[in-house]
Amino acid sequence: MLKAFGSVRARAALGATLVVAVALVAAGVAVLQVLQGHLRNQAELKAQVAAREVASRLATGTAFDRLDLDDDPPVQVVDDRRRVRAVSDDLQALTGTGSTSVKVVTVPPAPSGDEDDDDDDEAEELGPGKISTEVRFVTGTARVDGKSADYRFAVVDVATPRDEEATVYAGAPLAAERGAVRTVRQAMLIGLPPLLAVVAAVTWLVTRRALRPVEGIRREMAAITASTDLSRRVPEPASRDEVARLARTTNETLAALETSVERQRRFVADASHELRSPIASLRTQLEVGAAHPELLDVDGAVADVVRLQRLAADLLLLARLDAGERPPPTARVELARLVREELAQRTGDRLPVTVDALAEVAVAGSRGQLARVLGNLLDNAQRHAATRVRVSLRAEGGQAVLAVADDGAGVPEDQRERIFERFVRLDEARTRDDGGAGLGLAIARDVVLRHAGSLTVGVAAGGGALFEARIPSL
Template sequence: MTAWSRMSVRGRLTLTVTVASAVALLALSWLMLFWLRGALVSEVARRNDVALDAYVDFARKEPKSVTQLILAQNSEAVTLPVRLLTPLGVGPSDTLAAVAFEPYPTPGMVVPESGRDPLVLALQGRELPREVDRSEFVTKSKRVPTEQGILIVQVATSLSDVNRSVAVVRLALWVVVPSLLVAVGMGSWVMTRRSLEPVADLRRRVGDITSRTLDERLPVPPTDDEVAHLAVTMNAMLDRLEASSKRERQFVSDAGHELRSPVAAIRAQVETALAYPDTADWSSVGVTVLAQGERLDRLVGDLFTLARLEEGAFGPVPDTEVDLDELVLEQVGHLKGRRLDLSGLSAARVHGDAGQLASVVRNLVENAGRHASETVRVSVGTEGDYARMVVEDDGPGIPAEQRDMVFERFGRLEEARSRDRGGAGLGLPLAGRIVARHGGTLELDDSELGGARFEVRLPLAQPEPE
């Protein structure tokens, strides 16, 4: 388990918001400094260009005067005050300007490879250094050809004010950004705690609900947010748990009755026979004991099969061909006291477990026989790639709002049902799970006979290629 997963939801949210805010603020701060310096440097460059154009205009108008001034300035015998060029100082006070003179070589003379440096005259401020630091100055130069040589006018404007302004803003950001991050972190922690308080309250209330207090419900906040939706969902879950618990308790009662009834019948028959051994009909006692034993065996077998189906313990469906119509003919023989309609019976072959599919047919037919008034109709046929079996009765039917219940484990419609008329609530859930295991569907609808109509659809067995 990582440190991240060990943190609380509030801690993870606070850390995520703080880190995201830090990244965003740092990026915005860098962009702001970049934009601010760019804007200030652009303004300095504009002023530098204005000063350069002014000096270039003067050099073009008075090239001889400028050349003489440069030669005089660099002569050891003559000292020319720079103030004579004060009228040229058109640049700002933080601007340095100079003009250099490169004379043309005399015709026929060979210029040495290491020619001497050009003569330089400072027009404004001090003389420019040979290498100007680009981070400290904005520089630009232009060449002006004359009769005697080339005048190179260069202007440099200091970026000291720009650098100071950017440094002040950077220092302010170093103070403001951490303060904002602290405020964001604290605000996120507080807001997350307040937002999760209803969830914590729901958790405490759910923790207090036990199997004996499933009738309790969680309070739903008046807000239409995720917490309210969670409370509604959990209340719906509690409704299902309560209903399931009631059905299980009912099943325990019914199953106990179902198990006790055959045991009681066996015990009564045997005790009576033992009390009057000379007059007892031991053959009848044996028949009764065998019948009740079969009933017990079937009930226990259904419970065991249903549990294994829900656990998926049967594995893949066998690739055995089963004649569905023959299964129907075998199982309907157990139906007594009802008129049986098999006019819609035709051949249909599927792959599967013959024993489980026989259990499906038996449960559906017996369920129809218990609730039919007179007639039970069973039909088998094919429809496309599916085999189709329909079991119908002319009984009272099943209301639409209760149809899902009959396929639930332990589900029965009546609150109290007699042994002869009601089962343990396992037949239809067992049939539904067996059909689902075989890749089919079991659906419930109204029958034209007036009762319930159960339709089973299973994939047809495909003929093997010759």
């Protein structure tokens, strides 16, 4: 069971069901409250009409004992001393009003200076009484003809023409209100479970259908992991939703991973090949020197060792770059000073290096790695130049542009990206190479990329190749 609720489908169905349940319960409570308030307002209106009708009769001079309350709802009239002066017929018990008694108290009329006992004439002479505009409401119970029920009583104060103060309580039954609320509540309780079941089922089915492509992606990824075949791709749905974008991103990741693995395999194979030659040559020379010391080519052995050392250093730098090593972001490198210092150390170049204008521009990065970029570009230019090599440095569009140009044959346009691949040497370069492994330009581009820049090759002004390294300046 725990495993079932661990799936996305189960959690989505459960979450949707809970949300709908909370919403329905809240809506049901609101409906019940509105319904209850509406029915109570109707009961209060009915009770108010009855109470004002009785109060109007008292205000027009009708005596308490002459109130005809046969057809009225439960009515009780009490005076200012809380004495019951009138009640409706068949009323047997009462609570919540001015008095719990239903027995009428007979009070003799106050003496009058007028000997005429005609009540109609007396009322006419006394004039109308007063009815309070304020209506209060209380809830109580009443027993009529042996049946007890809850009532909503309207309370109206009245003053008779004889200056007698009284309070009228007239009730309206709450049975209709409570019956309607009970019926609606039962209907909600009966209908809620099936509705929630439908919501859960629909959510389960919709979620399962929506996640079906994800399951296909998962199965294919598991198969790729098991087979280690990175050329396989996950199925991409025809839709344009998040699952389709996930599939496309996954395939892009697989393609990048395949390219990286293939590049690593070629790198290992090429490195093994490049290392095999100087190691074999060095071993041969040492074996000959051990057998015939007079035949030992010391200069050749030293050259092979130097070549091995350079190749090992290049491979180590590439390994660090592949591992994601980045230059320190706060290190400031003055490129003009770096160019002058590096050129001063190059004493064995085949051709002289001409320095054009050097702008005073600084970048953030590693001085050693940027020096390696300049050195590799100069080494490449020395191998291909016919008569001269030129270096310049300028600031352009928020970037420092380090340019190295030669007057050699240049780089064919269709080879301008290939020369930056590792262990790639063009045929013409191989014939003139003095032992390079084809890593210089690859290292230079990787270093520049780690410095958030770019390295490109084009055509120099006087012919030949023009390499430009662009790095954001400070």
